[in-house]
Amino acid sequence: MESLNRRTLLGAAAVGVPLAVAPALAVPASASPRPPQYGGRYQLEKDNCIHFHIADFVAWNNRKWDMQAYYHASDVYVEMYGKATTTVEDHIAAMKDILKDNPDARILQHYPQVVQGEWTATVGHYVPGGFRLCTVARHHRGQMVEEYIFGRELAEGEPDPYAHEEPFVTITSPDSHLLQVAADVRPGWSCVIRGSQVGKRSATFTRREGGKVVEQLRFAAV
Numbered sequence: 001m002e003s004l005n006r007r008t009l010l011g012a013a014a015v016g017v018p019l020a021v022a023p024a025l026a027v028p029a030s031a032s033p034r035p036p037q038y039g040g041r042y043q044l045e046k047d048n049c050i051h052f053h054i055a056d057f058v059a060w061n062n063r064k065w066d067m068q069a070y071y072h073a074s075d076v077y078v079e080m081y082g083k084a085t086t087t088v089e090d091h092i093a094a095m096k097d098i099l100k101d102n103p104d105a106r107i108l109q110h111y112p113q114v115v116q117g118e119w120t121a122t123v124g125h126y127v128p129g130g131f132r133l134c135t136v137a138r139h140h141r142g143q144m145v146e147e148y149i150f151g152r153e154l155a156e157g158e159p160d161p162y163a164h165e166e167p168f169v170t171i172t173s174p175d176s177h178l179l180q181v182a183a184d185v186r187p188g189w190s191c192v193i194r195g196s197q198v199g200k201r202s203a204t205f206t207r208r209e210g211g212k213v214v215e216q217l218r219f220a221a222v
Helices: 006-014 040-060 065-071 088-101 177-183
Strands: 072-080 083-085 106-116 119-127 132-140 143-150 167-172 189-197 200-209 212-220
Touching (some): 040 106, 040 132, 040 177, 065 072, 072 088, 083 088, 106 167, 106 189, 106 200, 119 167, 132 200, 143 200
Parallel strands (some): 072 143
Antiparallel strands (some): 119 132, 167 189, 189 200, 200 212
């Protein structure tokens, strides 16, 4: 029987020849098996991290405000620089206000990232100026519904004015090689927010190895 190519088969189909009698042209390559941790919590945490990467590296860096609206809920609650907003429009307006004083501000890196369930905590490294700030966010169905932005890094030796208060949010990253590969979530990191009032909170990022603190970054809201 003469071999059949795609053009022959399409022609046969056009005149009504049943293609069931034709030999298969090629067997599609099977997809690689998904890792055992695929789905569930891993999928949620990976997606939340990647969404935050996109909101910063693509939407913020390129001033794509419609994309910011896509990754934030319409009624997102945000605390930033001592003030709270309750709509995505107000949050975007506040972001635009930042650019009035620093129009070239871009995010160069996210490190560290902490993730647990619906929560992410990320330190953003900004240029120009080489300063850092952090954002702690709660995600729901692919959008941020809460954000707590801390704009001032505490200097070494500077006391945390809210260290005595009970934790408001505590996030600890899982020790997951998959998350590290997929979203740069490195093991050993945790983040704690303390403080009970808008503008009066602090965030502490801590990395531990073998139970010992080996790195720490601390931030205040203002």
